[in-house]
Amino acid sequence: MRHSSQKYLARSSSRFLLINRNYTFLWIGSAISYTGDVLFLISLTLWIGTLLQNQSYAPLAISGIGLSAALPALLISPFAGVFVDRWQKQKIMRFMDVIRAILVLSLLLVSGPGPLPFFSASTSVLPIPMKLGIIYLVVGAQSSLSQFFNPSTKALLREIVPEERLTQASALTTGTAFAVWPVGSALAGICYANLGVNLAILLNAASFICSWVLIRSMHVSEPAPSLEGVKQGLHHVFKELWEGFQCIEGNLLLRTLLCAESLLAFGFGIYNTMGFFFITQNLHVPVSLYGLFNGVQSFGGILGTWLISRSATTRGHPRVYYTARVLAGIAMMVTAFQSQPLIALVGMVIISIAHSCTEALVGPLILGATPEKMEGRVFSTFGTATTISSLLATFLSGYLSSTLLHPVAFHASFITLNAASILTSCAGIALLGGGLYASKHFRKMKSAEM
Known part of the structure; x- marks a missing residue:
């Protein structure tokens, strides 16, 4: 009887797997993390637009978000690829998720009144240029870490997905990104209108933690990095x-x-x-x-x-x-x-x-x-x-x-x-x-x- 129930549970769980267990965890983690990123970026745009309402330089300040995210890709991405090839990809992804969560949470110190009112006193004295500078620094630092995370994710597919199913895995990941964008955008507008930018910051940080847990649950056999x-x-x-x-x-x-x-x-x-x-x-x-x-x-x-x-x-x-x-x-x-x-x-x-x-x-x-x-x-x-x-x-x-x-x-x-x-x-x-x-x-x- 026990053997039959175990077989039934195994069959039931397999129905919910996409390709295999490892890819399912990676896919769920990527979907959650990408939703958090979209919500975060849209909320930052709304936040800066509100801070600089009726200011002539508001469009330039908003474009600074994209520039802050793009510059690390130009300066760091090629070198990051070298270390991705040297190190274990699963460990790289876990480490980057933790650091990115901490970076995003640091914006609570400058976000002003919202769901966490105990931060409002310390942020009310900060001038807007300083707030913008901190936002750009956090976005740039987060983008720098992503230059290690993203190629690791793509390279790890070969380790966890059979070669004949790589296209299916890539299609699932791409389709999820397209599906997540309108969901994240809608959530950003609702969250910001009702609860301010603090909720978006907390949700994005939580998405990195969820990603860390799921990636840690994967069983991937990677060779240990050589001492040389x-x-x-x-x-x-x-x-x-x-x-x-x-x-x-x-x-x-x-x-x-x-x-x-x-x-x-x-x-x-x-x-x-x-x-x-x-x-x-x-x-x-x-x-x-x-x-x-x-x-x-x-x-x-x-x-x-x-x-x-x-x-x-x-x-x-x-x-x-x-x-x-x-x-x-x-x-x-x-x-x-x-x-x-x-x-x-x-x-x-x-x-x-x-x-x-x-x-x-x-x-x-x-x-x-x-x-x-x-x-x-x-x-x-x-x-x-x-x-x-x-x-x-x-x-x-x-x-x-x-x-x-x-x-x-x-x-x-x-x-x-x-x-x-x-x-x-x-x-x-x-x-x-x-x-x-x-x-x-x-x-x-x-x-x-x-």
Whole structure:
């Protein structure tokens, strides 16, 4: 009887597993942590906007959040990859979760009155510039730690997921990120309106603790770091970093993906920068519905990750990757000149479907072409390159829309031509170019294998 009940419990628990026990814990931890991050960042934006209400420099102060998060990716990410390859990835992730939780909680010292009134006396005397400086420091420090955590997560997939199910695992993770964004955004607005920023700080810190508990519960067999790797000095770090660059340079698939992903980041850097103006000005969507309009697009991302696990195996990963890139580019170019909200929303959903497909595929493609000892460095290099492309696109689109393209304004029955539409179409060209570039080189690799 006892044996039968144990078998029943084992079968019941297996129904709730995604791929396997380890991946299920990693997936749940990532979902909780990402929800906390979205809630935190949106709440910070609302917090700074409230602090600087009616101040002319408020948009610049809010953009400082993105800059504080991006700079560590440029300065630290490549070097972080070296240490990810040296150390045990599960321990790196646990350590980073603890430190990130402590960093986020430190903002309670400057957040002012809220759910924790005993902090209000110490924070009321702080001038706003000092509060902003502390916020930027915490965001930058948290982003620095994420440069170790994120490549560790991607590299750990090879240890806990069978190779034939890597695409399914990547699709689940990508789909969860798309699903979590509107949930986190909605929670941020509700929490901030009713309880202030302190609740968002506490929830984000709690999400890191939950992630730590779940990662600790995973059973992963990783080799212990060698004593030689621990003792190696700074010159060895640069040497190993250069080896990572050479690994990408010597592999046509990795070089192709790096260029395609950089073009993708450039295109979406423009798309995200101009999105608010495109939706509210070109499509005439009320500002009060902007969040809802954006949230609908996320369902396309969920659908895309559901489709990818069924199409990638039969059609091949590279083919699906570049086809989705081309489709996203064409859809963005067509959507850019629309003035009808419904038609534009359909185009945005198609963009989201195609984008989620490629996001789900790029991780397995990189893992399949990268030696295990180089995974951290390769993923970190990709992160650095895409961050540079995104920042460049953000700067250029913001500058051009405020200067050269600002006077452009033409409107017909179904077409709007202005800075937002011109730059969004350029974003589509970048995506299309990345897809065609990938198609050319993937076909070349296929013909060489034959």
